[in-house]
Amino acid sequence: MTENPLAFVDHEHGGCIARGMADAEALCEARSLRLTQARRRVLEILLQEHRAIGAYEVLNHLSESGENAHPPAAYRALDFLVEHGLAHKIECLNAFVACNRPGEGHAPAFLICRDCRGVAETDASLNSTPLDSAAEDVGFAVERTSIEVEGLCPSCRPDAAR
Amino acid sequence: MTENPLAFVDHEHGGCIARGMADAEALCEARSLRLTQARRRVLEILLQEHRAIGAYEVLNHLSESGENAHPPAAYRALDFLVEHGLAHKIECLNAFVACNRPGEGHAPAFLICRDCRGVAETDASLNSTPLDSAAEDVGFAVERTSIEVEGLCPSCRPDAAR
DNA sequence: AGCAAGCCTGTTATCATATAACATTCTTGT
């Protein structure tokens, strides 16, 4: 029904990074978007971990690797990535994650660990229907739905339960 | 199935304020919580409108009415109200709304107008099940779910469609 | 009443997040 929420499941993570970059390049190619150096670097930074990264944390990584790093640089790249579905904003943390499967026009939902800030993306398209009809009833035009589930991931749970 | 999302529906709003304050007093009484002057004032401010109000906007209202107004005062009151379910934080706007029906231990979902910041609270308990099981599958312990639907409310829609 | 403990508030300073505004440079199509 939904894909595996990778963040909390063992997997060969190198593949995520390579695939993420390849997907981004393909998507930008297909839509005539410019995946510039700055945007590429920011996406790489996000892809390093299945974790919410703040804009200023992105900025630190940029300056560590010698790049020109000022707030607008990070925010512009992040805005581009979010606008085109290559990354998502985690509202409850004011932070960002790379998208799992860019280009699919999905309805994402996020499992967010409040301890390690790990983020797993799942698909929530099954969930949205009753809410949509509630919106329609009052004439509300839905543009975007954000579903964020906060809690503790398996590694951060104190109890060994599971 | 869900209650009416009041924000976008005509109603006698005076009742919302009175009922909101009465509910808050009853709830605090029942749980031995102190609904102090500062907390009461902040809740009143939130109840004035079915709209997301930023912490510093709350602060302005406080100082306009002669109250001592510094950031921690507003945030402490807001934290109290949110913690006890008398208000909710709208993550995508970093702002707050009074709760529709405090004390019911509900699973709220919000319709949020990106233009006027109007917020309607609906119940989303029907929505959560598939996501819960996805969480359970990976051993993620859900603590809180936030569902925020952004779009345009009937008054802010350019088209008269509806 | 007197007192202690805990809760609440005041105060100052600072951190964190995000954007405005305008200049400059790069890319692309012609």
Next chain:
DNA sequence: ACAAGAATGTTATATGATAACAGGCTTGCT
């Protein structure tokens, strides 16, 4: 080569949130 639009550089500042510690109020106990 050139013009137009896109992207980036730069400075400053708006907006949102908290740390840390001092002081005052409430409550329950004796």
